[in-house]
Amino acid sequence: MQAxxxxxWLMLLAALLAxxxxxxxxxxxxxxxxxxxxxPPIVRAHTPCGPHTSNPISLTMYYGSxxxxxxxxxxxxxxxxxxxxxxxxxxxxxxxxxxxxxxxxILAGQIQPDIWSPAGSVWITLxxxxxxxxxxxxxVGSGASDALSLVTSPVVIAMWQPLxxxxxxxxxxxxxxxxxxxxxxxxxxxxxxxxxxGAFKFGHTHPDTSNSGLDSVLAEYYAAAGKTRxxxxxxxxxxxxxxxxxxxxxxxxxxxxSTGFFATEMFNRGPSFLSAxxxxxxxxxxxxxxxxxxxxxxxxxxxxxxxxxxxxxxDHPYTIPQAPWxxxxxxxxxxxxxxxxxxxxxxAKALRYGFRPAVTKVAPLSAPVDAAHGVxxxxxxxxxxxxxxxxxxxxxxxxxxxxxxxxVMLVLDESGSMNDSLNGKSKIDAAKEGxxxxxxxxxxxxxxxxxxxxxxxxVLDGIAPLGDQRAQLNHAIDGIxxxxxxxxxDTIAEQVDALKSASxxxxxxVVVLTDGLDNGSHRSSTDLANQLNDxxxxxxxxxxxxxxxxxxxxxxxxxxxxxxxxxxxxxxxNPDNIKRVxxxxxxxx
Amino acid sequence: xxxxxxxxxxxxxxxxVSGDVRPAAWSPASTLELNQLVTSWDVTxxxxxxxxxxxxLAPRSLVSSPLVLLAWQERATLLRRQFGGLDWQSLHxxxxxxxxxxxxxxxxxxxxxxxxxxTRPDSSNSGVLTLALLAGxxxxxxxxxxxxxAHSLAFEQFMRDFEDAVTQFGSSSGTFTECAVSRGPxxxxxxxxxxxxxxxxxxxxxxxxxxxxxxxxxxxxxxDHPFAILRSASAEQTAAAQLFRDFLLSxxxxxxxxxxxxxPSSPSVHLTDTGMAGNLFAKSIPGVQAALQSAIAPPPGDxxxxxxxxxxxxFYKDRPTNSSC
Numbered sequence: 001m002q003a004x005x006x007x008x009w010l011m012l013l014a015a016l017l018a019x020x021x022x023x024x025x026x027x028x029x030x031x032x033x034x035x036x037x038x039x040p041p042i043v044r045a046h047t048p049c050g051p052h053t054s055n056p057i058s059l060t061m062y063y064g065s066x067x068x069x070x071x072x073x074x075x076x077x078x079x080x081x082x083x084x085x086x087x088x089x090x091x092x093x094x095x096x097x098x099x100x101x102x103x104x105x106i107l108a109g110q111i112q113p114d115i116w117s118p119a120g121s122v123w124i125t126l127x128x129x130x131x132x133x134x135x136x137x138x139x140v141g142s143g144a145s146d147a148l149s150l151v152t153s154p155v156v157i158a159m160w161q162p163l164x165x166x167x168x169x170x171x172x173x174x175x176x177x178x179x180x181x182x183x184x185x186x187x188x189x190x191x192x193x194x195x196x197x198g199a200f201k202f203g204h205t206h207p208d209t210s211n212s213g214l215d216s217v218l219a220e221y222y223a224a225a226g227k228t229r230x231x232x233x234x235x236x237x238x239x240x241x242x243x244x245x246x247x248x249x250x251x252x253x254x255x256x257x258s259t260g261f262f263a264t265e266m267f268n269r270g271p272s273f274l275s276a277x278x279x280x281x282x283x284x285x286x287x288x289x290x291x292x293x294x295x296x297x298x299x300x301x302x303x304x305x306x307x308x309x310x311x312x313x314x315d316h317p318y319t320i321p322q323a324p325w326x327x328x329x330x331x332x333x334x335x336x337x338x339x340x341x342x343x344x345x346x347x348a349k350a351l352r353y354g355f356r357p358a359v360t361k362v363a364p365l366s367a368p369v370d371a372a373h374g375v376x377x378x379x380x381x382x383x384x385x386x387x388x389x390x391x392x393x394x395x396x397x398x399x400x401x402x403x404x405x406x407x408v409m410l411v412l413d414e415s416g417s418m419n420d421s422l423n424g425k426s427k428i429d430a431a432k433e434g435x436x437x438x439x440x441x442x443x444x445x446x447x448x449x450x451x452x453x454x455x456x457x458x459v460l461d462g463i464a465p466l467g468d469q470r471a472q473l474n475h476a477i478d479g480i481x482x483x484x485x486x487x488x489x490d491t492i493a494e495q496v497d498a499l500k501s502a503s504x505x506x507x508x509x510v511v512v513l514t515d516g517l518d519n520g521s522h523r524s525s526t527d528l529a530n531q532l533n534d535x536x537x538x539x540x541x542x543x544x545x546x547x548x549x550x551x552x553x554x555x556x557x558x559x560x561x562x563x564x565x566x567x568x569x570x571x572x573x574n575p576d577n578i579k580r581v582x583x584x585x586x587x588x589x
Numbered sequence: 590x591x592x593x594x595x596x597x598x599x600x601x602x603x604x605x606v607s608g609d610v611r612p613a614a615w616s617p618a619s620t621l622e623l624n625q626l627v628t629s630w631d632v633t634x635x636x637x638x639x640x641x642x643x644x645x646l647a648p649r650s651l652v653s654s655p656l657v658l659l660a661w662q663e664r665a666t667l668l669r670r671q672f673g674g675l676d677w678q679s680l681h682x683x684x685x686x687x688x689x690x691x692x693x694x695x696x697x698x699x700x701x702x703x704x705x706x707x708t709r710p711d712s713s714n715s716g717v718l719t720l721a722l723l724a725g726x727x728x729x730x731x732x733x734x735x736x737x738x739a740h741s742l743a744f745e746q747f748m749r750d751f752e753d754a755v756t757q758f759g760s761s762s763g764t765f766t767e768c769a770v771s772r773g774p775x776x777x778x779x780x781x782x783x784x785x786x787x788x789x790x791x792x793x794x795x796x797x798x799x800x801x802x803x804x805x806x807x808x809x810x811x812x813d814h815p816f817a818i819l820r821s822a823s824a825e826q827t828a829a830a831q832l833f834r835d836f837l838l839s840x841x842x843x844x845x846x847x848x849x850x851x852x853p854s855s856p857s858v859h860l861t862d863t864g865m866a867g868n869l870f871a872k873s874i875p876g877v878q879a880a881l882q883s884a885i886a887p888p889p890g891d892x893x894x895x896x897x898x899x900x901x902x903x904f905y906k907d908r909p910t911n912s913s914c
Contacts, residue, residue, distance in 0.1 A: 229702060389909075
């Protein structure tokens, strides 16, 4: 099996273990001093040098994963040039991570970035608000050069061109009202002359963790209230707004941590999986790159809809925290790296990845940000006002009530090998803790069940609203004892069949954790994958299986085959990361 | 050797007061910040003034630049036609128009509501000047503003109608103006900024989003860029600072400021100096008033500035700042 955690998490874990060469400290090759520093194309403040040393400076940067391809390209070039600010040669270790996740980890003290570049400046507002409450000061300063934008990209609704045309695009301006009408029409695309596309299947990421998810939810609330600014508590809580939100959200096939994941799923699986998804203009541009999305040539082109009610700009600010771990030597080096990113060659490279350069005087907006790549450089027509931190918290809380609920069966391997320890931790105990943390992340209106298997499967709790059985479920998890063989695929197949036949409009999912090879089933992973693979018009709404290969003895290839066939995702788990893996899966719901 | 530290005036003010930076000389955007520094310092260090304020070492203005409004020409034309002008009262009517651009003849519903742009007054001088001009528009006469004016209900309502129409506040005039222009009319329809920043943008030709238009509120306020020497500087530093200041006020250096759109302080330099290559005032930029036709309002006292900022912070302190802009 290939890397099962998403690249963001692989990179993070790898960095923490100092196992990635670029992140393992300064290069040991002979240093080339005196590489001329880049000339910033803008006037900006620079911190005066402290006492000069020749010590190498290594900077850790956490950045929004949306710009991963560009960032990896330019960091590689920067590190090979051995730039010097006030001290020794500078090397940058750049780690992609969801903007909401990096914010939470900074607040929890789990990461200490020398540079933080979330996807949007809204995250600075949210982090500063929380940092103020904890430390009495801002994490990011408010000076003129404290958060310069590196690149921008409007938040858009990516839609297949024939579907957009069915709605009146490009002559008619489209927006959230059209999405709301589609989502609430029981006939789906048939009402627009396209029965072959089935139901309207929509996607956006989770607002707690992803910038595009938060922007999407904020924009939905603005559209519901008929406003572009001054959203109030009353606007958020009134019944009309709630109904509008619930209508749109009812068509969401699942949420998720990563905007890139949606893009990959949509461009590689086609209109039967997703009709439209909220993402960045840059990803629409990239959808035309058949090297990146080889299956995209089987489908019609994708176009960007700039919501007529207004949208947000993802502006990728570059910040150097006002934190004790950022020394003067690091700060001066980080300022030099900022200058490098804003200089012409790097800005021109950003354009090639579909971003709008921040410094247009050195890299004017041009192809591929054009109609030939499904986007319109003259759009958006109007940007929405970013609300304050308190209002955003209210909106996220309200959304949590209106989001599409999930029915999920948790399937846990309790075979004898689960009694073993990994890295000094009991596998079964860590898995039980992970399951309990997953349950704690779901709402009372979500439906959850629990099945364990070894020689045979046993349903400990049937699927039922969590509010009615939260305590019972946790008690059942506590009582799990390992022993016996691994009847994996038959157990999954039985639970998939049971959940598929259940009524209700919720997202349906099975989450499986197993540590060994199947030695008790009649069917193989290929049989099960074929059963899960839905080729119908509404494949996106099919039940999804999320798999966790727990430890190195699990059947990673088989688990990956099953997850991918269903449209779910697969993860590598161990007792150390299992809570994080369950958190990542919970973001799909 | 001179070590320059470029930072926002309000940021620098706070860092000088807290002792985080200890410059020999300071040149903020305007005398308003100098006055605030003197007052703040006096609270914690009574009887030990921070600035040299007497004699040949007293603060001197290096250049000046009035507060102006920069708008997208297409939209400014529609607003002028609909509201009969572009003074503060007309702008107020536009910003509060129910139905936004859809209700304005020639406008497009997709443009949303009419949007105003300015920097945060608690981090940037142009934000303070904008508030002072709004307060002046409410008072209606050219008398100096009082603290009571800043706390009046009439000003509160007028200010809120403007500030509610700001999509996102900027933190610094320079980066904000750059950003407002490069991001096009989706972000802002009309922004308050300095004449020199506007002239640089206008001289660069029409941006992709279309031509811009410059106009001057009447009255307006001047940003006077004083150069002040701190008492904490050593005798050598003081002498060097004076030498540097006099260099900046020399005719050659003052002529050079014309290429950046500043109004020189030296009476021997003329704005229309065509002999100075790149003089932005000699470029026939539409709307530019080399001979300023707008009156200059009296600068507000630092108690009024504090009151204006406090009034603004009461409603907008937690509003997000587009610090990337």
